[in-house]
Amino acid sequence: MQLNDMSLLRQQCYIDGQWLEAINGEKVEIADPATHKVIGSVPVMGTTETKAAITAAEKALPAWRALTAKERGAKLHRWFELLLEHQDDLALMMTTEQGKPLAEAKGEVAYAASFIEWFAEEAKRVYGDTIPGHQGDKRLMVIKQSVGVTAAITPWNFPAAMITRKAAPALAAGCTMVVKPAPQTPFTALALAELAERAGIPAGVFSVVTGDAIAIGNELCSNPVVRKLSFTGSTPVGIKLMQQCAPTLKKMSLELGGNAPFIVFNDADIDAAVEGAMIAKYRNAGQTCVCANRIYVQDRVYDEFAEKLAAAVAKLKVGVGTEAGVTTGPLINSDAVAKVQRHLDDALSKGATLFAGGKLASLGGNFFEPTILTNVDKSMLVAKEETFGPLAPLFKFSDVDDVIEQANDTEFGLAAYFYGRDISLVWKVSEALEYGMVGVNTGLISTEVAPFGGIKSSGLGREGSKFGIEEYLEMKYICMSV
Numbered sequence: 001m002q003l004n005d006m007s008l009l010r011q012q013c014y015i016d017g018q019w020l021e022a023i024n025g026e027k028v029e030i031a032d033p034a035t036h037k038v039i040g041s042v043p044v045m046g047t048t049e050t051k052a053a054i055t056a057a058e059k060a061l062p063a064w065r066a067l068t069a070k071e072r073g074a075k076l077h078r079w080f081e082l083l084l085e086h087q088d089d090l091a092l093m094m095t096t097e098q099g100k101p102l103a104e105a106k107g108e109v110a111y112a113a114s115f116i117e118w119f120a121e122e123a124k125r126v127y128g129d130t131i132p133g134h135q136g137d138k139r140l141m142v143i144k145q146s147v148g149v150t151a152a153i154t155p156w157n158f159p160a161a162m163i164t165r166k167a168a169p170a171l172a173a174g175c176t177m178v179v180k181p182a183p184q185t186p187f188t189a190l191a192l193a194e195l196a197e198r199a200g201i202p203a204g205v206f207s208v209v210t211g212d213a214i215a216i217g218n219e220l221c222s223n224p225v226v227r228k229l230s231f232t233g234s235t236p237v238g239i240k241l242m243q244q245c246a247p248t249l250k251k252m253s254l255e256l257g258g259n260a261p262f263i264v265f266n267d268a269d270i271d272a273a274v275e276g277a278m279i280a281k282y283r284n285a286g287q288t289c290v291c292a293n294r295i296y297v298q299d300r301v302y303d304e305f306a307e308k309l310a311a312a313v314a315k316l317k318v319g320v321g322t323e324a325g326v327t328t329g330p331l332i333n334s335d336a337v338a339k340v341q342r343h344l345d346d347a348l349s350k351g352a353t354l355f356a357g358g359k360l361a362s363l364g365g366n367f368f369e370p371t372i373l374t375n376v377d378k379s380m381l382v383a384k385e386e387t388f389g390p391l392a393p394l395f396k397f398s399d400v401d402d403v404i405e406q407a408n409d410t411e412f413g414l415a416a417y418f419y420g421r422d423i424s425l426v427w428k429v430s431e432a433l434e435y436g437m438v439g440v441n442t443g444l445i446s447t448e449v450a451p452f453g454g455i456k457s458s459g460l461g462r463e464g465s466k467f468g469i470e471e472y473l474e475m476k477y478i479c480m481s482v
């Protein structure tokens, strides 16, 4: 990997403003999921190093929280600018360790940076309240204060944005943070730390610890100094972390799995629906938690939609993300490929029709061809589990109430999408979908200005928007007798 600025490729952890090896010197090599070539190595840290990072965050807290919001915002703004100045290098690093096409990686860097810019500004808008007194001599106020030391555990599918979406509001609010990135994508996380250091964010305010997920996770969850944990990842791990955090009663934000329905009604603009489905299904090779997992198409437009979707899928180019024109990179690893194959085989064995794709791409390895299945029904695994790959199952429906029931028939409640034009239908369906986010006539809903998050088994809390900073603030009620 040839970066313009090779010092962004850090192979040590960043704790208390220092670049460190693991105490026992252990390292792990990280490979490119497209080529299997080793990119470099990172330390395998555990409990002791995590404790040190938490202690550093505790030590850094008083001075960081005592800065004015404007002062903290200025440092965050510099961090934001540095991400954009190094957008090309960060994108190349991300493509190399994660696989997504370079254009998508550049988009993610901009998206990741946008959270830092947004919360640099929001820091100044942490307003309190005054409340009319309940007795003549009482004056009541509410002020908001930072939660304190926080921790984040992040996934590999958005190696930069899932960190900044947590760290930016935390730091803006006056919290300090220890991050454990996904084992597959440590370099982007460490590059963010390098840029935070260059932005003048003080030692201990933002640390990154790589290594043994269980040991690091245990310490982050059980250490009483940590007052909040923010996690993005799978529902089973989220539940485990919540259990581990219970004895110390930490605040929690959990962004967990999804099983997004994508509904196309008879009166939809079909070309627009196809365009939206392409983004909602095939972006990041289908590896986003808001990816359309079940596509429901109403009977009169089912065939037209399937054909137009297949035509669009035929234009996708599978390959190594750094190559020109590639739209679909590899999946993250062989387990991910096996899961898509399992969902495909299960559907075919229960009567689904292979409408497009369906093979491991000719490149082999972790590549999987973008695929469409028709004649899908709810007995199949694709109806129940998140595929997390480039497989689009098309369910046919005729009745509106029936499709709403099917769309809601899942433990998950992150994102849902639908295309239709009748205004009363649009309202009815928007309100009836049991999801934290609904895209109406659009397949792309993520932005730093809106609250991202789910209900049911998809998690707790919201990230981004004016609401996102609340997750890192405590309310204090002051009752004054005058």
Ligand code: ADP
Residues within 6 Å of the ligand: 153, 154, 155, 156, 180, 181, 182, 183, 213, 214, 216, 217, 218, 232, 233, 234, 235, 237, 238, 240
């Ligand atoms: P995925 O299947 O997408 O990798 P996971 O939920 O397994 O999702 O992983 C998301 C993040 O959670 C990663 O950083 C991973 O290392 C971390 N993780 C997984 N298991 C644990 C655990 N038991 N304790 C702490 N962190 C964990």
